[in-house]
Amino acid sequence: MKSSIKKSDFTLNSYMKSNDLLATFQILNTLIPYVCLWVLAVKAADISIWLLPPIIILMSLFSVRSFSLMHDCGHYSLFSSKKINRCVGFLLGVVNAIPQYPWSRDHAYHHKTNGDWERYRGVADFLSTTEFAKLSSKERETYQFIRQPVMAIPGGFFYLAIAPRMALILGLYDMVRHVITERQQHPNLSISDAISTHESKHWQSRTEFWDLLFNNICVISSWILLSNWLGAGFFLSVYSLVVTLSAVVFIWVFFVQHIFEGSYAHQTAEWDYLTGAIEGSSYLELPPILKWFTADIGYHNIHHLSERIPNYHLEACHRENLHLLANVKTLRMGDMLDCAKFILWDADSNSLVSIESFLQSESATTELTPVVAMSAK
Template identity: 65%
Template sequence: MLKYYLYHTGQISTSVHPFVKREFSRQLKPPHPLRKTDFVLMPYIKSSNLRATYQILNTLVPYVLLWLLAVKAASISLWLLPPIIALLILFSLRCFSLMHDCGHYSLFRSKSMNRIMGFLLGVINAIPQYAWSRDHAYHHKTNGDWERYRGVADFLSTEEFSKLDPFKQRLYEVLRHPLMAIPGGFFYLVIKPRLVLIMGVYDFIHHVFTDLKQGSGFNLGQTVSAHQSKHWQSAAEFWDLLFNNICVVGVWIFLSNLWGFGLFWSIYSITLSCSATIFIWIFFVQHIFEGAYAHKTAGWNYVLGAVQGSSYLELPAVLRWFTADISYHTIHHLSERIPNYHLAACHRENCHLLSDVKTLRITNLLDCSQFLLWDAASERLVSIKDIEDRSIEG
């Protein structure tokens, strides 16, 4: 009672030692629904170019050296490759994690440095960083609002699912099985960005020929400005996609000729597929779980979306390093401008407000993977089995 009185009358700020004040504050929850201002976030929204540069170096240098070591080891014995590939997968995962920070403009102080390094890390992982970051920013703006954002795998509502025929329902379930993340990860990184560019260019050429057929006079400048592509949302996104493809395909050709097509693609395919799979799994359990906040747009709350719509993922210290502390996901959702190297400290500072956060482990993936549908009526995630049981009871 004394702590509550001191805290809410303000006397704690002047009459007790700062350490005691901090300890009292940690033990108290605000007497109202959580607001973003309840959290101590601002001191941690401070990027450091020195720490960012160190993180880039301690990631890219080992990654390059591991590739050289893999090629050397392959010339001696293929049995030497598995541990090297395992490390390549982990460093590829860290490259993606740092690219993620660059997309939020939090790794470096400078926006231009984040864009440059984000582009480079995107080339390493074969994905155009600019478009990925835009999509990811939308996820942050709508997390927990299941009318606007349908999770990592475009989940259906129970009503939409019930309208599918049995074959499509089964296909829906199979395509969202955790093991499908392996071919899905390869497609997402290696194939999709190339396919998007090809389809986008094809649509533009089709648009040009349509203008020519109309015979109303062809003006290239007007045609370009009038063309609205469904494959990219801005000119900046197009140029990022184009240059990413040029760099990625150029690297593929160069290294295939240098080290041999079979060796390069064997290591490269395994590395990207596995690192993408791990990241998909991590992202999945951080947002899809029993009791996750899954609201309609009306009445949706950003803070609750962060606190109850994302989990805290318990990872071993080594995996926390390779994933750049993304396991502190609630704090990341409360403020994406906090760089990864401040997330743990910010989490500790605000842990007294995070008792409602779901704690999970990567071993919970199979349990979480059953929640494939959004029930709009109850505003929660449900399993397909739940729907089948309801229909039997009905």
């Protein structure tokens, strides 16, 4: 159903202006404390290992904030200069061990298709009810298990620490195989020409490849240097915990921003971008301290109305347009686990449903079929 509200009804343009001074302050008040906390962790470990947990939690929260600022750089909204956004975004990508440019391209696709569940299946590649119905009992159990909230813990570590490294290794392996095959078939073909004909499933452009390569060089080099400086056991243990905890937070924040009861989840036909932004994105009401660490990304409906609005203008924009946001879903921290139920897409009703409700519907249909058959006789 198309929204009766038009985008022109919202006051957005005045909030789309970047403030370089404020953006610089945000970078400094994020990265400087993060580095200082690493120093503090080293000093605390010499006194007692039990001093580390609160420091690790704080480090994880600053890592979350740096990821949110990287996200703004990907939308070219944090700074007024596209070049500065790219440079700072790359730096923050190194901090979070993820290539910023490829991530931003994937994220841009999410923005273009939000609410169109035929083209974009959410943060965990959800199945439709029709697809789920075709699975075996074991496949259904596996599908449900790997989408349990607790799986964000190993999933978060894999997403940041392992996946970007695997993407580079597997991508280079495929490229070398392609070059060898092309050279065998065309002996006069140069290596550069053979490389130019290679299409990788791990990157979509040369820019993405170079960003992936340099990110990995910087990240792995930092791992080696810090392991030698701080001790491999200490650094890798603390770093793994920080990466995992921060990934869990932003995975869950992103999850509930689009996966909730009543979320706009339409087929491509008659899908409406504006309705996707307003009704397919939530307003996550967080305590002030968590709003700061997440860089106000909880105002996600405003962010989807215009991704060019930097984080430091989102709250003000939300307040000014509040009278137009009656259909926005408001969620609080206590609602987050309940959102984890809605992991199937029902294309017939254009909605997200729980496995439990689907199984009840499936059972009722199965029981009804023999009755209908007997009536026909």
